[in-house]
Amino acid sequence: xxDGFARHLKPPYFAVIFTSQRREGDNGYDQMAERMVxxxxxxxxxxxxxxxxxxxxxxxxxxxxxxxxxxxxWRRHAEHRxxxxxxxxxxxxxxxxxxxxxxxAYAGPPERQP
Amino acid sequence: xxDGFARHLKPPYFAVIFTSQRREGDNGYDQMAERMVxxxxxxxxxxxxxxxxxxxxxxxxxxxxxxxxxxxxWRRHAEHRxxxxxxxxxxxxxxxxxxxxxxxAYAGPPERQP
Numbered sequence: 469x470x471d472g473f474a475r476h477l478k479p480p481y482f483a484v485i486f487t488s489q490r491r492e493g494d495n496g497y498d499q500m501a502e503r504m505v506x507x508x509x510x511x512x513x514x515x516x517x518x519x520x521x522x523x524x525x526x527x528x529x530x531x532x533x534x535x536x537x538x539x540x541x542w543r544r545h546a547e548h549r550x551x552x553x554x555x556x557x558x559x560x561x562x563x564x565x566x567x568x569x570x571x572x573a574y575a576g577p578p579e580r581q582p
Numbered sequence: 583x584x585d586g587f588a589r590h591l592k593p594p595y596f597a598v599i600f601t602s603q604r605r606e607g608d609n610g611y612d613q614m615a616e617r618m619v620x621x622x623x624x625x626x627x628x629x630x631x632x633x634x635x636x637x638x639x640x641x642x643x644x645x646x647x648x649x650x651x652x653x654x655x656w657r658r659h660a661e662h663r664x665x666x667x668x669x670x671x672x673x674x675x676x677x678x679x680x681x682x683x684x685x686x687a688y689a690g691p692p693e694r695q696p
Binding site (some may be wrong): 474475478481485556564569572 | 585586587588589593597599601603608628634635636637638640641642644667668669671674676677678679680681682684685686687688689690691692
């Protein structure tokens with residue numbers, strides 16, 4: 469994800485949409501977030517991740533996976549579970565997490581002809 | 583979406599995940615974005631929207647819909663089509679758009695007991 473996009477994924481695949489409002493203060497969040505991307509990237513079935521957080525602390529991270537089993541294994545990963553617990557106690561004022569099956573995908577803008 | 587979350591949606595429903603990199607300059611973008619949220623909110627089958635864009639111009643907007651037909655009608659909406667064209671020509675350096683069926687959803691953190 470050099471430019472922030474998960475490109476060239478061929479449906480069907482799965483998405484975990486994680487929308488969250490950060491609390492004030494870092495409290496080790498940035499380091500954890502970086503580590504989680506590193507860890508997830510090494511998991512079987514991981515396809516990519518896209519993430520954006522605005523100045524008010526509202527963020528959306530979408531990770532893409534080959535199967536629901538891959539998502540389950542990632543959810544249960546020991547180090548990820550510790551991060552989940554810290555997230556609930558320290559980092560997030562609120563979050564919504566959704567699991568979805570991606571059926572269609574498009575990229576753009578279309579290449580312009582000279 | 584007073585606080586940026588689409589809350590209390592009951593799966594199954596559908597999500598349109600739109601990840602985009604903005605070009606430099608506003609060129610009427612902010613006004614259009616606001617208008618599109620207003621328009622979409624009035625469409626049949628619209629359930630909610632969540633959106634975040636970071637300082638580097640990478641953004642993720644996820645809109646939620648009752649059915650694939652509602653998504654199709656929104657895609658074809660005349661004013662939305664004009665915005666799509668301007669997006670391709672003026673506003674976006676790159677985008678990825680995905681349609682997905684949300685099967686499971688969770689919110690948190692869990693309420694803490696006193």
